[in-house]
Amino acid sequence: MRSVRTLLTAALLGAGLAVAASPTAHAANTPLPAHVFSPYFEAYSSDNPATLSSSSGAKYLSMAFVQAATKGSCTAYWNGSTSQPISSSTFGSQIATIQANGGDVVPSFGGYTADNTGTEIADSCTNVSSIAAAYESVVTTYGVTRIDLDTEDNSLTNSAGIDRRNKAIAQVESWAASTGHTVQFSYTLPTTTNGLASSGLAVLQNAVQNNARVDVVNIMTFDYYDGATHHMGTDAENAATGLEGQLASLYPAKSAAQLWNMVGITMMPGIDDYGAAETTTVADATQVESWATSKGLAELSFWALQRDNGGCPGTGGSDTCSGISQGTWDFSHAMEPFTSGGGGTTQNDFSLSLSPASASVQQGGSATATVSTAVTSGSAQSVSLSASGAPSGVSLALSPTSVTAGGSSTLTATVGASVPAGSYPIKVTGSAASGSHTATYTLTVTTSGGGGGGGSLVNGGFESGSLSPWTCQSGSAVVSSPVHSGSHALLVVPSASTTGECDQTLTLSPNHAYTLTGWVQGPYAYIGVTGGASASTWSSGSSWNQLTVHFTTGSNGTVTVFVHGWYGQGDVNADDFSVA
Incomplete structure (x- = not known):
């Protein structure tokens, strides 16, 4: 029998009203646990996310989806509906209730429909700053610290949208570092049973090229559509193992533990869209939860919370039931231990970025860059900074050489008069108790002598502001x-x-x-x-x-x-x- 307090709390949640925070309340702008179970909530339903969070026991929810209302627009709405703007009037009280109860939400941009219709915000909007503003808006409106980017279908082949999205990520991360916000980004991508297909991998490669930090790569371990025989739990583990190897190639400076802590798995309870040949059982979820805990994965999820019941045996791909015989919330209860068992105590971590990330300097000159750090999980910690990789004749200096995560330093590169012209990668490293992160500063040295028509190339960076001698x-x-x-x-x-x-x-x-x-x-x-x-x-x-x-x-x-x-x-x- 439920207590009177439990009944009263449920009634308040059902009304969308906040209840008083418990001692374990998750305050707004607090990073998510380093290992978190965060099932998707279908925000386009009429369900109250706070009510389902409380009923299921899933304290953290990935809320889907945020998108533009029409192709070409730069304004984001919940479900692409102009009646559901990014404002406290839309889901504000429900999200506050979840936070007051010690959980949080992860707004998810994109999804299959948006990716298929051109209304995913980075596909729709051609202005990087406007895309970044849409991301920043959900952070400041709801006090959240992670944004999910569900990128599939046509969004995987829209190279311009991919580039804009990653440039916007980098811009938001710079904004967060300068304003004291904590923001993480997760990419949710389709997968094969061996890891990402080339299209998904290209998204991450572009992120690296744009100096966009990706915190979590969350693979959808369902809807394989490959006609093969599947054991969905083992296939999810194999796909994640393949992803970890791909991430190792993209991020060679990261340790194995750091790479595993970038991996997320999203399953689909019961019969997926392909049909009965791809059926995920509660036993599969239990198996994957145990394996993910042992590996130290970042996230477990499933699509979607409203499917976590056995109301339609034999039905595949439903939004409201799993299609198998199960108890209500069986999948949630199987995966919920991941948040506490896998790391309910948030681990400290930080990010490192450079602005600008490159410079062109004549022989005898110098250049500076700002080295920014930010807290990505846990608490701020001391970060020691160093720079290496300079050729003979180039001196590097950092001031200061140690900061508290969230602080910044200035890198100065002084180029001697005899340094050969060319491009040199300078590695900037931040080291802390939680581990190290690196960023690359590309220093291009140009010759200083000569004029138009002879000698060395002049004005190669066009920094004179004029064309001459071109x-x-x-x-x-x-x-x-x-x-x-x-x-x-x-x-x-x-x-x-x-x-x-x-x-x-x-x-x-x-x-x-x-x-x-x-x-x-x-x-x-x-x-x-x-x-x-x-x-x-x-x-x-x-x-x-x-x-x-x-x-x-x-x-x-x-x-x-x-x-x-x-x-x-x-x-x-x-x-x-x-x-x-």
Whole structure:
């Protein structure tokens, strides 16, 4: 029999009213446990999330979904409904109740419908800052500390959306570090039984390229649609093991424990959308919970809380029942021990980022970058900072050399006059009791001498603010955004009849091997040399990409360095050229 207090609490929850916080209450803006069970809640239903959280015992919920109302919009709503804005009037009291009872929610952006209709916010909105603002809005409105990005279907092939999403993640993480917020990001991705398919892996590769920290990679261990015979519990473990190996390649500086603590598993109770051949039992959930605890995974989840009952035996893919014979909340009870047994005591951890992440410096010059840290779980701890990888003649200094997580330091790179031109990766490491994190600072050294028409390449980063000594076809110009590093870059503007080419003629040592490097973004971006040598390369993409061209000068040493786009194919940006 339930007590009077229990009945009163249930009544308040059913009304969407907050109850007084217990001593174990999870305050807003408190990081989630390092190992958490967080089943999905179908926010598009009429159910009250606080009521189901209390009834099921699932203290943490992933709430699905947040998306734009129409394709092309930059405004996010719950369920894409304009009547459900991101505001305290929508789910605000229910989320506060869950937090007061010691739990929290993870708003989830995307989902199959949004990913299929172009209303996933990063697919819909072409402005990175507006996407970042949508993420920041759920953090500040509801006091949450993790955002889930359910990325599947067409969103896995929308390269522009993938790039915008990861740039927005990096922007939010910078905002969080500067404002004292704690924000984690999880990617929820489809999987094979051996790990991510190439499309999902490409999402994470792009995140690394954009310096976007991904805290959890949550794989959907159901709907395989491969026609194979499945043991869903073992298949989930095999998929997660494959993912851990893929993460090791993406994040070589992380320990095995840190990699496992990036892995999440989402199961689907009962019969999934494929049919009876893919049936997950309560025993499977119990098996995976025990295995995940032993490995130290970050998250266990399932789709969805409203399915955790046996109301429709034999039915597959229902939103409201599992399709197998089970008791109500059997899957929740099987997985709930993961939060406490797997690490209910939050482990301390932090993040490390650089702004800017690269710079172009002439010989004899210097550059600075801000090294930012942030608390990603647990409490702030002391972080010792170091920098390594500089070539001979480049000195590195950090001030201060130790910060409390949430603080920042300044990295100064001073380049000697004789340092060879080229790009050098500098590794910045933060070490704390919980482990270490690294970030890479790309230092491009350019030569300081010479003028247009001879000597070394000049104004390779366009930091003078003018084209000289480059000569360009009509329309091309120096701009302040976008840039790869520094304050300026080159905008190459092709037309139907021109490529927008920009040139600089150099007199180098005769019969000598050189390497031309430059950073470009845009469709059909070419760099190369003509004259005393002939070589070129090109790329096509919406993010910055470094191109390298090897060439050997002729008897007089004179070459012309060029960069251009292609006829009628759109503008190209270029930055940080050097010849070494």
